[in-house]
Amino acid sequence: MQEEVRNAADTSLTAYSSAETLYRRGQFADALALLDRSSLTHTQAPMLNLAAACCLALGRVAEAEAYCHRAIDISPDFIEAHNNLGIALRRSGRFREAETAYRRVLEIRPDQASAHTNLGRILETQGALDAARAAHLRALECDPDEAGAHTNLGACCMQLGRFGEAEAVFRRAASLAPHDAHVHFNLGTALKKLARFDEAQAAYRQALTLRPDHVDARLNLAHLLLGMGQMREGWALFEARHEAGGWFDRPRTGIPMWRGEPLAGKSLIVWTEQGFGDSLQFCRYLPMLKAQGLARLTFVCRSALRELFATIDGVDACITVEDPAAVPSHDFQCLLMSLPHRFGTTLESVPAALPYLRVPRERAHAWRDRLPAGGFKVGLVWAGDPRHHAAHLHAVDRLRSLSAQAYLPILRVPGATFVSLQKGASTQPEIDTLPPALRPVDMMNEVTDFADTAAIIEQLDLVITVDTSVAHLAGALNRPVWILSRYDGCWRWLYEGDDSSPWYPNARLFRQTRPGEWDEVIERVAAALRGALKAQCPRRPSRLAP
Known part of the structure; x- marks a missing residue:
């Protein structure tokens, strides 16, 4: 009898070890399949919890929640299962239930830093920023040398407007993780909020030295340089928004992008982007395009602006983004906020011929x-x-x-x-x-x-x-x-x-x-x-x- 128990334990350990190896390699589906094939998974809390982790990695949140509950039923004080349950509930948008799961972890093990961090994050989601800050501080008491915990506290302080505290926390994170580009990016953002622009610029440049493809660092540096009047480099860096999702409605046609080619006798379609204010500010460049000899200039904007933008000198047609089927073929297309870059705008050459809009x-x-x-x-x-x-x-x-x-x-x-x-x-x-x-x-x-x-x-x-x-x-x-x-x-x-x-x-x-x-x-x-x-x-x- 003892040998059968021992063999079952060995089999369970082997299945778990193999699945864990697959999980660490990022082979989540294979790990989950191995666990599902093992009859022992249904009786072993660690195996059920690993299955939950696989499901979370695969985006199968409801299944992850079910696995966590089964693991907790077998082992009520299994903190890893409570933690994964909190993650699953958070991803489902059930924030109060997730908070309960994290608090249960802390009842079992009050000094677990990651649980305090997770609790802080879920409290932030619910808008309880002071309580979230307290949770992040508690996480640092448990593990004062964890760079990620400092970063989380700093992010919370930024939301609270405690920019000086955020700077100090981000500097500590940078000392613990000097090669982490995102840490320097966060520091730059705090320094910008404190209006210490030269220091912010240095932090953003350090982030880009460590990771040249850090899109947010390029965009934030672009905004910083533009605000400091260093427009030529700022506009060039601002083109990084092409790589950032959600910034604008990306043109859906196969028309070549205009990158400064001669426009005489050509047709060009310009797409609005970002907010109403951006469109109103940068539509001033449209007459400058027409002055280059364009045969046809079409502007695509949001419907609330169409009647007003139809008055702009040189615009032959003004159509709305809400009607993409109305977009005709053109020789080139361009995004509105790329025009300052294409025209080489500096602080001294900002086009300010006013008014450039008229009331219909x-x-x-x-x-x-x-x-x-x-x-x-x-x-x-x-x-x-x-x-x-x-x-x-x-x-x-x-x-x-x-x-x-x-x-x-x-x-x-x-x-x-x-x-x-x-x-x-x-x-x-x-x-x-x-x-x-x-x-x-x-x-x-x-x-x-x-x-x-x-x-x-x-x-x-x-x-x-x-x-x-x-x-x-x-x-x-x-x-x-x-x-x-x-x-x-x-x-x-x-x-x-x-x-x-x-x-x-x-x-x-x-x-x-x-x-x-x-x-x-x-x-x-x-x-x-x-x-x-x-x-x-x-x-x-x-x-x-x-």
């Missing part, structure tokens, strides 16, 4: 006389698009956006008529939270696209906005615009220098002096508005100088 005649007529007559009219935008579909974009929006009530010091400035330009299902209704006497005129429910918004802006004396597409729209129309820029502002406004913009000479920037501190910015804007209104008396010109 029928829209101007439709909106004429809709605003209150007389007075100094100021358009307001206090928030951007939340963009919940993309975590990194949503994080940026939270940094740039305010509430309507944050604008109360501006709304209390006497002598101005305020007009809302705010769109958004969650942000536009914030007008109702303002005192009735201070609420701006709001006609945005009648606005269908950017041509309507442009028709309103044309009748305003000034636009005050956070960093959104409306800032670019007002700038492209050559209307005076004051832009509230966050501390680590977008590269297009430049990181240092005066408060003007090479892209929009009629724009004025009001920059944060401390991360997250908007009150002081709002007070400066309100004071500037009082000064501007005082300067208008007794006669108000049709344009306000920036």
Whole structure:
């Protein structure tokens, strides 16, 4: 009897060892098949857990969860099975159940660093950032020399806006893993948030020295250089976005990409990319293409911009990305944001012939006389698009956006008529939270696209906005615009220098002096508005100088 037990144990060990070897080689399907063929798998918790690990590697999450539960039924305190169960539940989007699984691991073994790390990550997913930070700190108490744990803590600190702490943590990670390109990339990002641009540049370049194919490092370095005014290298590096998924709708035709070939007598199709603001800023290059002798220039944009972009000089046809079947054959195609690179744009050669957009005649007529007559009219935008579909974009929006009530010091400035330009299902209704006497005129429910918004802006004396597409729209129309820029502002406004913009000479920037501190910015804007209104008396010109 003892020999039979011993033989069964030997057989089990052999099957497990062979499957584990296959797993370590990345042969997950073969390892799982071997485990499934063994009758002992159904009675051995380690074999069931290894089968779960194979399923996780193969993306078969539901099967992994089932294997974990069977392993735990056999061995309730088997922490590896609880950990894999947490992973399976997290991938299924069942975050609270995953948290329970990780906490069960820590009940069994309180000093397991990886469980604290996993708990921290799942808490981050649920938005419990302070609790997540505490979990990451506990992981480091258990294993202070684990570079990955430092990286996880640093990433959490970045979300909390604790950039100084993140820098220190990332530096420690870099000392533990000096050849890890991603560690230097993270350090560069923290330094950029701290506005230490030369140090950030060095960190990004170190990441690229270690791993030249690190796309995120190339893109972040591109943005950094562009913000520092080093545009020639910045635009070249920015072409790395071609390698990053999700940045734009990749053209789906077989048309050759334009890389600077002569255009005389040729046809070219230009595809918009990224957000509305990017399209509004860089459509200025389209007339420059036509000036090279193009026989036909077609622009593909989002439908909300079509009517407005049809007014651009030199554009023969403007079609929408929502109708790809309408794209005709052309000699070349190009992405809109590659044009600054193709034209060799530097800080001194930014094309700033304004306005380069015009309000379509029928829209101007439709909106004429809709605003209150007389007075100094100021358009307001206090928030951007939340963009919940993309975590990194949503994080940026939270940094740039305010509430309507944050604008109360501006709304209390006497002598101005305020007009809302705010769109958004969650942000536009914030007008109702303002005192009735201070609420701006709001006609945005009648606005269908950017041509309507442009028709309103044309009748305003000034636009005050956070960093959104409306800032670019007002700038492209050559209307005076004051832009509230966050501390680590977008590269297009430049990181240092005066408060003007090479892209929009009629724009004025009001920059944060401390991360997250908007009150002081709002007070400066309100004071500037009082000064501007005082300067208008007794006669108000049709344009306000920036």
